[in-house]
Amino acid sequence: MSGPSGVGKGTVIERLLERQPEVIKSVSCTTREPRPGEADGRDYSFVTADEFARMVAAGEFLEYARVHQDLWYGTPRGAVEQALASGTDITLEIDFQGARSVREKLGRRAALVFVAPPSWDELKRRLAERSTESEDATAKRLASARREFEHIGMFEYVVVNDDLETAVDELEGILTAERCRLERADWERLQSELLEES
């Protein structure tokens, strides 16, 4: 899942996980400082720049990217590979660069969902509400929101986060549909039963 900062990706994912407890969430690593209320290992794994660089060098990331100039974010490869191997659905909250890496590495085993605001004005309003941030940081976020939109073409789905519960309904529908996709559905057993009989 990608989408501009302030669109509420994190909240949408949290609510999805409440409704679908068997779905898990990838915990990203970041070099940024924790915000008030964020817990290490739950919201993010907060690491130093040196540790991040070591993980990059060791190939421990499925995807990683530099965001807002000097901050790094990355998705540890291990949890995603374990989830795929065990057939567990896992959500990733990543930017468009991360989405592109995930597409390259996982192909259509990943579904890319773009979370969009109901309007551009609403996005600005939500960003302005984040009182923890300076005007300068908000301007950077708006600029990167524009970049996110420019890359919307690679996504499979767009979920507009106007009403939270509606957005989560849509995400649940996407999850259900993805589980029914021909590539994932368990129909080979049926087909082989049929061939044995013929």
Added chain:
Amino acid sequence: MSGPSGVGKGTVIERLLERQPEVIKSVSCTTREPRPGEADGRDYSFVTADEFARMVAAGEFLEYARVHQDLWYGTPRGAVEQALASGTDITLEIDFQGARSVREKLGRRAALVFVAPPSWDELKRRLAERSTESEDATAKRLASARREFEHIGMFEYVVVNDDLETAVDELEGILTAERCRLERADWERLQSELLEES
């Protein structure tokens, strides 16, 4: 929606329409006799072989196919085109030949769903329960069920009709997800707002 005879496609569609009254159903034309309880114009439009041939010649079908030797089924083009033009979702109950025609004519504006039985034995049991049919007709249906399965590869989705409500949940999820697909979602407005600002 396709799938072998006896799998319960019709029941699944009926239940979907009860839950989603804004979705409509394409009423197929057929040259077969009405079964007990079937109403002309609701379950099928029952037409003579001559009338069917006239409609074929006039290009009035989106797809049509001969099924079970001497019976013809077809989807009138008009209702589907109206639905597409007005943004209404429409369900088609068609066989794999029809699904192939729909794919060719509508591309990915159509989502192809294969309704599968939980097992081959269960399918045989359901067909045998249709007491209105001779053993010969049942054997023909089993043979055509095999052909349906051979063409499963062209479908986007597989829904296993074991428990009806679960199958309809899955179909609703597919409907929701299809409405969120990038090609359908209304994100151009947002993108143009953004470009105006830049």
